[in-house]
Amino acid sequence: MTFSSRAADAIARANMPRSGGRSWLFSVIWGAVYALGLASMFASTHRAPWVWLACAVGVIGWILRALIPDTMSRRQLAAELGMIVVGGLVAFEANVLGGVPLAVGLVLVIGRLERPVRAGVVAFVLAVAALGAGLLLTSSESRDLGGVIVGSLAMLIISALVGVSRRQVNAAELRLRELAEQRRRAERLDDHARVARELHDVLAHGLGALVVQLDAVDALLESGRVDEAAARVRSSRTLAVDGLRDARRAVDALRSDETDAAPVSPEAATAALAELIEAHRALGGAVEARLATPPRALPASTATALRRILQEALSNARKHAAGQPVAVELRRVPGARPSMAAAPVAPADHGRLVLEVTNPLGAAGAAAGTGGGHGLAGMEERVSEIAGAELRTGVEGAGTRFMVRVEVPA
């Protein structure tokens, strides 16, 4: 488990309503009000001893229910059902007030997502039966029960409805928490993908080139050409230094959000591409380059994407078509392509930039086995992050050459 996911879990836990806290206060306050009401009722009117007893059992059940921790879900449910039965039996005889445990129990059973729906149904049926039995137990001769009956039935229906609405609120909160957790997970995955891409582009490219150079050094030394080998070693060092600089740049880019980075001037963007082409030439590759200058500064993400895609394409050419000449072309094309005609065109249309890298298919180079196949996927990810950009890769010209073509808004 990573630190970030632990932190996310902690946040999720902190957002959860702490069971026990608020419901405890609720129980204490309402329990006190309830006990006071009962006391005043018994002080003013005469009731049979069983009514006293049932009311006391109801209060004790309520207290017990509040004391049972959430881990003992079955005992909680038993206490709630007990409150419902006792409350229902005594609701009419104790002027509706006796039925308060029934209402509380019903809201608790129906309202909490921990309880299955069928528990709520059972509780409701039990409440109706208990109220019916309570009515049979009342001594109706002495007083008019109309108001008490209406009040008790209203209490039954209202507490059931309150339970249902609480359940829906709880369900909505749960869904919100799950959504937030999913979003956090997606963000983490995005970050991982970005780091993996940068690692691949910097390390695979730099180390792949070094492998080619060191193989050459090995071959030169075997055939006794020490001077040439020394020259190769020196250029290897240059490569390593370049790689290190690239790695630092990638780390900087990862540390700062690339979307906030300053735009890259047209000259700098072209120079970065030319630098890569020079490096390819230094490794013994033939490049025919035609680089146009972009009409204006490019967003940092676009400049990085162009540089990384060219880097990857050259690296691939060395691996899979060693010794074949590579054609690199950066050109400007007018905006509003036919396929975009129907869609709202990007504001201030300065046309588009197309980078095309083509090379004839050839024998696999010495480093062909060093890739993990992540390069093309990385290119696609980079392009997908730039609005309005398009990438095409594949074999063209009747199967004679490989082409990488990327088109970005300029």
Added chain:
Amino acid sequence: MTAQNLISIALGLALVVYIGYRQSTWQNLTARSNWLMPAILGVVGLGLLVKSTPAAAFTAQGLGLLLLELALSLAIGVVMGVITRFRNVDGHVVDRRGQAIEWQTRTGWVGAALFFALIAVRIGIDVWAGSMGFGALVASTGAILLVIGANRLVRAGVIQLRLARHQELTGVGAA
């Protein structure tokens, strides 16, 4: 009084036969068919209870018995909903209104037996309460319809709930 009793008996018998038949055969399930019957029974039952049951019938004991009967009826309705079998006919069956049917339901003989048991208990309570002198409310037509309506209502609710859960789990289209 005798006329009302006769109506009660005739109505009750008709309902018993009709519902018993429907329990044991496959029935098309539409939202309408599921809710219409309980709604009609409930509304008519309540209406009769309010309008034509004499006020003297509303004693505490009478109401208590009615609530107990309702609880029994609700409980049996839940069980009937739970044991109901579903089959997916996937729109191959078309009902009289020309609506393609997705699901059919059958409660089976156990369901029919439960329903008859409910009726038997009801009649038993009627007779006992009548002999005790507070059976006027539970024997009234309105109360009978209300009790049966509650049974059908809960069964319909459980069926709807099960179907919704099934669709949630499998992503199968709505009925």
